[in-house]
Amino acid sequence: MNDKSTTTGVSITRLISSDTAFDEQLSKVLAWDEAADHQVHEVVKDILSHVKGRGDAAILEYTQRFDSVDARSMAELEISQQRLIEALDKVTPEQKQALQTAADRVRSYHEKQIQSSWNYTEADGTVLGQQVVAMDRVGLYVPGGKAAYPSSVLMNAIPAKVAGVKELIMVVPTPKGEVNELVLAAAAISGVDRVFTIGGAQAVAALAYGSETVPAVDKIVGPGNIYVATAKREVFGTVGIDMIAGPSEILVICDGKTDPDWIAMDLFSQAEHDENAQSILISQDKQYLDQVQESIDKLLQTMERKDIIKASIEGRAAFIQVKDLSDAIAVSNRIAPEHLELSVEDPDALLPEIRHAGAIFMGRYTAEALGDYCAGPNHVLPTSGTARFSSPLGVYDFQKRSSIIKFSADGASEMGKVASILARGEGLTAHARSAEYRIKDES
Amino acid sequence: MNDKSTTTGVSITRLISSDTAFDEQLSKVLAWDEAADHQVHEVVKDILSHVKGRGDAAILEYTQRFDSVDARSMAELEISQQRLIEALDKVTPEQKQALQTAADRVRSYHEKQIQSSWNYTEADGTVLGQQVVAMDRVGLYVPGGKAAYPSSVLMNAIPAKVAGVKELIMVVPTPKGEVNELVLAAAAISGVDRVFTIGGAQAVAALAYGSETVPAVDKIVGPGNIYVATAKREVFGTVGIDMIAGPSEILVICDGKTDPDWIAMDLFSQAEHDENAQSILISQDKQYLDQVQESIDKLLQTMERKDIIKASIEGRAAFIQVKDLSDAIAVSNRIAPEHLELSVEDPDALLPEIRHAGAIFMGRYTAEALGDYCAGPNHVLPTSGTARFSSPLGVYDFQKRSSIIKFSADGASEMGKVASILARGEGLTAHARSAEYRIKDES
Numbered sequence: 073m074n075d076k077s078t079t080t081g082v083s084i085t086r087l088i089s090s091d092t093a094f095d096e097q098l099s100k101v102l103a104w105d106e107a108a109d110h111q112v113h114e115v116v117k118d119i120l121s122h123v124k125g126r127g128d129a130a131i132l133e134y135t136q137r138f139d140s141v142d143a144r145s146m147a148e149l150e151i152s153q154q155r156l157i158e159a160l161d162k163v164t165p166e167q168k169q170a171l172q173t174a175a176d177r178v179r180s181y182h183e184k185q186i187q188s189s190w191n192y193t194e195a196d197g198t199v200l201g202q203q204v205v206a207m208d209r210v211g212l213y214v215p216g217g218k219a220a221y222p223s224s225v226l227m228n229a230i231p232a233k234v235a236g237v238k239e240l241i242m243v244v245p246t247p248k249g250e251v252n253e254l255v256l257a258a259a260a261i262s263g264v265d266r267v268f269t270i271g272g273a274q275a276v277a278a279l280a281y282g283s284e285t286v287p288a289v290d291k292i293v294g295p296g297n298i299y300v301a302t303a304k305r306e307v308f309g310t311v312g313i314d315m316i317a318g319p320s321e322i323l324v325i326c327d328g329k330t331d332p333d334w335i336a337m338d339l340f341s342q343a344e345h346d347e348n349a350q351s352i353l354i355s356q357d358k359q360y361l362d363q364v365q366e367s368i369d370k371l372l373q374t375m376e377r378k379d380i381i382k383a384s385i386e387g388r389a390a391f392i393q394v395k396d397l398s399d400a401i402a403v404s405n406r407i408a409p410e411h412l413e414l415s416v417e418d419p420d421a422l423l424p425e426i427r428h429a430g431a432i433f434m435g436r437y438t439a440e441a442l443g444d445y446c447a448g449p450n451h452v453l454p455t456s457g458t459a460r461f462s463s464p465l466g467v468y469d470f471q472k473r474s475s476i477i478k479f480s481a482d483g484a485s486e487m488g489k490v491a492s493i494l495a496r497g498e499g500l501t502a503h504a505r506s507a508e509y510r511i512k513d514e515s
Numbered sequence: 516m517n518d519k520s521t522t523t524g525v526s527i528t529r530l531i532s533s534d535t536a537f538d539e540q541l542s543k544v545l546a547w548d549e550a551a552d553h554q555v556h557e558v559v560k561d562i563l564s565h566v567k568g569r570g571d572a573a574i575l576e577y578t579q580r581f582d583s584v585d586a587r588s589m590a591e592l593e594i595s596q597q598r599l600i601e602a603l604d605k606v607t608p609e610q611k612q613a614l615q616t617a618a619d620r621v622r623s624y625h626e627k628q629i630q631s632s633w634n635y636t637e638a639d640g641t642v643l644g645q646q647v648v649a650m651d652r653v654g655l656y657v658p659g660g661k662a663a664y665p666s667s668v669l670m671n672a673i674p675a676k677v678a679g680v681k682e683l684i685m686v687v688p689t690p691k692g693e694v695n696e697l698v699l700a701a702a703a704i705s706g707v708d709r710v711f712t713i714g715g716a717q718a719v720a721a722l723a724y725g726s727e728t729v730p731a732v733d734k735i736v737g738p739g740n741i742y743v744a745t746a747k748r749e750v751f752g753t754v755g756i757d758m759i760a761g762p763s764e765i766l767v768i769c770d771g772k773t774d775p776d777w778i779a780m781d782l783f784s785q786a787e788h789d790e791n792a793q794s795i796l797i798s799q800d801k802q803y804l805d806q807v808q809e810s811i812d813k814l815l816q817t818m819e820r821k822d823i824i825k826a827s828i829e830g831r832a833a834f835i836q837v838k839d840l841s842d843a844i845a846v847s848n849r850i851a852p853e854h855l856e857l858s859v860e861d862p863d864a865l866l867p868e869i870r871h872a873g874a875i876f877m878g879r880y881t882a883e884a885l886g887d888y889c890a891g892p893n894h895v896l897p898t899s900g901t902a903r904f905s906s907p908l909g910v911y912d913f914q915k916r917s918s919i920i921k922f923s924a925d926g927a928s929e930m931g932k933v934a935s936i937l938a939r940g941e942g943l944t945a946h947a948r949s950a951e952y953r954i955k956d957e958s
Contacts, residue, residue: 163940170936181643184635190627199877200624200891205870207904221941254940290903309759312904316752334952340945376944412917419921426917427648434642434921437953441946442922445934448643449918460733461650461755463916473906474855475874475892477881478862484880491888493613497606497697498664501819502783503884509777510880 081369082382085390086361089399095406101390102407104318104348104456109298116273116302123277128284134274139216140248141269146285151256151267159256167254174446175226175261181448182234185467197480198487202473206236209287210470211279211311212264213294213304214255216245216271222258223444227451228294228314228465229262235470240264241289243279245271271296276303280311293452293465314465318456319348319388322440323409323429325400326364327416328357330436336367338413341441343384344377350388352407354400361391401425408459411440428459484510524812525825528833529804532842538849544833545850547761547791547899552741559716559745566720571727577717582659582690584712589728594699594710602699610697617889618669618704624891625677628910640923641930645916649679652730653913654722654754655707656737656747657698659688659714665701666887670894670908671737671757672705678913683707684732686722688714714739719746723754736895736908757908761899762791762831765883766852766872768843769807770859771800773879779810781856784884786827787820793831795850797843804834844868851902854883871902927953 087097122130128146135141135149143149160168191201210232214225225242232240242259244252246269259267268286270278276296282288291312292304304313322342326335339351355361368385372378394400401422404412408428416422419434426432430453433440444451452465479487488507495503530540565573571589578584578592586592603611634644653675657668668685675683685702687695689712702710711729713721719739725731734755735747747756765785769778782794798804811828815821837843844865847855851871859865862877869875873896876883887894895908922930931950938946 166936167940170933170940173933174937184633185645192627202628202892202907203866203869203875208870223937223941309899309901312901331952334949337945337949337952341943341949344943344945376942381945423646423919426646427651428915429917431918431920432646434919437924437927438920438922439927439931439934439949439953441938441949442927442930442934442953443918443920444946445937445950446930447920447922449645449920453918456752458752458755459915459917461915464645464918466916468911472871472902472904473909474869474872474902475886475896475907476866476877477874477886477890477892478877479881479885479890481880484882484885487885487889488882490613490616491882491885493609494617494666494888495884497610497613498666499819500784500787502780502787502824503887506777506780506784506882506884507888509774509780510882510885 082365082372083386084365084368087390087392089392089394089403098403098406101388102457112298112302116299116306119273120277120303120306123274123283124281131270131274131278131283131286134272135270138272139245141246146283149269150285151269156256156260156264156267159253160260162253163257168257170446171222171226171254171258171261174223175230177446177448178226178230179234182231182450182467185231186234187468187471191476194483196482196486198483199476199478201476203476204471204473206238207290207470207472208237209239209241209289210237211289211292212240212242213275213292213296213300214242214244215296216252217247217250220244220252220255222252222254223451224295225255225258225264226262229259229264231450231465231467232293232470233263235467237470239266239287241279241287242267243270243275245269245275273299273303276300276307280307291470293469314452314469315454315458315462319350320345321350321352321409321455322411322413323352323354323404323407324413324415325354325397325404326360327397328355328360329417330415332360332363332367333371334436334439335364335415336371338440339368339385339389340371340375340381341439342411343381343389344375347380347383347387349384351385352390352392352409354392354394354403356394356396356400358393361393365391397422398425404429408457410453410455410459411443413438413440430454430459430464481512485512525808525815526829527808527811530833530835532835532837532846541846541849544831545900555741555745559742559749562716563720563746563749566717566726567724574713574717574721574726574729577715578713581715582688584689584692589726592712593728594712599699599703599707599710602696603703605696606700611700614665614669614697614701614704617666618673620889620891621669621673622677625674625893625910628674629677630911630914634919637926639925639929641926642919642921644919646919647914647916649681649914650733651680652682652684652732653680654732654735655683655685656718656735656739656743657685657687658739659695660690660693663687663695663698665695665697666894667738668698668701668707669705672702672707674893674908674910675736675913676706678910680913682709682730684722684730685710686713686718688712688718716742716746719743719750723750734913736912757895757912758897758901758905762793763788764793764795764852764898765854765856766795766797766847766850767856767858768797768840768847769803770840771798771803772860773858775803775806775810776814777879777882778807778858779814781883782811782828782832783814783818783824784882785854786824786832787818790823790826790830792827794828795833795835795852797835797837797846799837799839799843801836804836808834840865841868847872851900853896853898853902854886856881856883873897873902873907924955928955
């Protein structure tokens with residue numbers, strides 16, 4: 073059954089997990105094709121090549137053209153540390169305090185992710201291990217205009233600084249010179265080292281290749297529009313990049329005992345991001361699904377972003393009726409959601425069964441929105457089912473490992489024999505002879 | 516100075532780090548452009564789409580056509596566990612023992628990389644943490660024909676199994692039905708679960724999308740030719756992939772006191788991989804560089820793969836004369852080599868200064884070739900300077916994290932206030948209201 077509830081207001085896709093066609097219906101609901109736009113790709117390649125070849129001059133021209141900023145030099149496109157600190161006084165005291173509280177919690181959680189170097193010594197004196205170091209320099213892309221999110225600055229910048237990244241360069245476009253004080257305040261609190269008011273593919277190019285003014289970085293993180301995402305894909309290899317995110321999603325598993333208004337609002341909190349965002353509710357209780365539908369119909373009219381929410385819910389949401397909680401978890405593991413809310417009595421009992429999810433929000437009090445801002449864990453999470461093989465952004469993304477191998481003379485002699493046999497088996501005789509030189513004369 | 520030594524035999528680029536043009540010269544030596552072949556890309560996209568749409572039938576057709584294998588069904592393209600175990604008796608006892616020793620050492624090293632779940636409880640009862648689980652199913656690509664390396668099977672399969680991956684599916688083409696017994700033996704020893712004798716873009720497609728016979732996996736790892744690499748790039752997002760490797764490189768820093776024949780052979784062991792492999796030697800001792808040149812000229816004629824070695828050394832090798840060891844490390848950090856040999860008296864003194872390297876081989880006895888086969892650490896390493904931001908393959912690549920957030924009623928109330936302020940600052944009022952529902956009535 074794949075009908076749409078059309079009571080009074082919002083039309084929501086309903087599925088039943090025991091239907092024979094369920095798997096196919098679910099696949100259809102989840103289907104998300106990131107449009108690979110050929111024209112965008114050509115434009116981006118052109119911008120990258122100009123910035124690579126002409127540096128500051130090209131960055132300045134693109135910024136003047138695309139952002140309607142009339143700067144005369146790259147120097148005018150840098151925001152000083154002094155200006156960042158001033159932003160802390162331009163936001164309200166409540167906002168400043170909230171940013172500080174959020175930053176402290178995010179820092180404290182991510183400090184638990186720091187990896188350390190280790191090594192061990194074998195009986196013959198051979199030492200093996202790995203040396204962990206932070207990346208030297210990282211670039212953080214922050215969207216400008218309406219989608220400028222200070223929380224995004226905290227979530228990307230703090231793990232990098234906790235990892236020990238020496239220099240964190242932020243880029244944020246300021247269309248028509250419009251600066252977001254909350255974003256600058258978040259940068260000040262997060263310890264961002266330099267800020268340039270550039271954006272788009274030209275900012276990604278500046279970070280990847282470097283220019284006279286913008287230093288080349290080792291990795292670029294942070295969200296952006298299709299030009300930014302395409303540019304990041306293109307420079308991957310020259311620099312590291314974080315994941316390319318799809319639309320945000322939430323999956324709520326509810327036993328039917330949470331206030332339906334709460335759940336409706338939790339679903340809205342994803343839906344309000346954009347029309348492609350996806351909100352899914354799973355319950356064993358058909359009546360409860362109806363109650364949440366009623367809450368949605370009732371609350372929608374009160375929402376500031378009701379048009380986006382309605383389009384998202386009608387286009388991409390789904391209510392799934394399951395047999396029981398165990399069935400709910402099975403469906404959830406099939407979806408591998410970005411955000412998973414376990415709005416149930418005993419979420420701990422379900423946790424061991426959950427194999428794929430970006431972040432798990434446990435219990436009725438844990439609104440997903442708390443995780444977006446101030447719980448502590450990162451809000452940059454794998455979307456579109458990629459939680460099957462990827463993880464939340466973390467300190468791990470800003471540290472890297474080098475393997476350490478130090479053979480003793482005895483160890484090299486013993487292992488040289490093994491390496492020699494295997495190398496000759498592969499026809500790689502220089503490998504074999506290099507190892508054999510270190511085999512001790514048995515006489 | 517960027518001349519080529521042209522004594523008797525092999526012509527090697529020589530650089531001096533104090534030359535004013537050094538940085539530019541070095542960039543030229545390191546330049547490596549992975550040819551993005553438009554035609555390959557079109558062929559690969561076509562293969563991917565056929566396998567996605569037609570499954571087994573397409574895989575079978577491509578395998579018949581490209582590998583000259585006359586199988587009539589997919590069932591004939593699966594190798595049984597029994598056949599893998601038989602391979603252990605078809606290789607020599609010495610080879611079997613060497614594989615076993617290597618596997619044991621690789622397993623033992625990688626077991627130290629296992630990450631565990633953790634959580635902590637805050638004063639108000641809020642629980643934060645992360646749950647670490649292995650991926651469900653991983654695909655391992657193993658090249659067939661001349662470049663079939665059993666060591667590659669060990670290095671890719673063992674970390675996956677150590678991580679706890681439940682099902683490891685290996686694909687290996689068998690052109691004209693030619694099976695490599697060492698590869699099958701390595702699969703048996705590593706605990707590979709299923710093996711299909713398919714290769715190329717069609718094998719990548721089979722693993723990414725699944726077919727009637729081949730199960731879809733969550734991540735694909737392992738090396739391959741340009742068709743395989745292009746296919747992996749293309750399916751990235753549907754599944755995870757490991758890095759796309761460039762040509763292999765070694766950088767040897769030598770204080771001038773290691774037998775020059777040893778160093779010449781260490782350089783050869785990279786050069787013999789292929790014409791694009793890169794071998795770089797750095798020393799403060801010009802005479803020593805001359806001695807290694809003499810060893811190269813002397814030893815080259817004795818090498819089985821001398822044509823490949825000569826082409827690689829003449830095309831891409833470099834000898835760099837530096838001021839001292841500290842200068843050597845600076846040049847090495849600039850290069851961020853895949854393999855770094857510290858052939859010096861006290862390598863431990865240099866280690867803290869090394870910021871970027873895939874693997875570090877310490878001391879005169881630690882031939883890089885030992886790391887390729889049996890030292891323990893992985894031989895899949897970041898190439899082409901990507902050690903600036905990436906790491907050796909490891910257990911980390913087969914585990915993933917889910918963030919855990921469980922707010923107590925008190926915690927949700929307090930944090931709801933913070934989230935509300937920040938969400939309203941971003942204009943996301945559904946987020947704000949979702950958090951506000953959990954704020955306790957102060958009365």
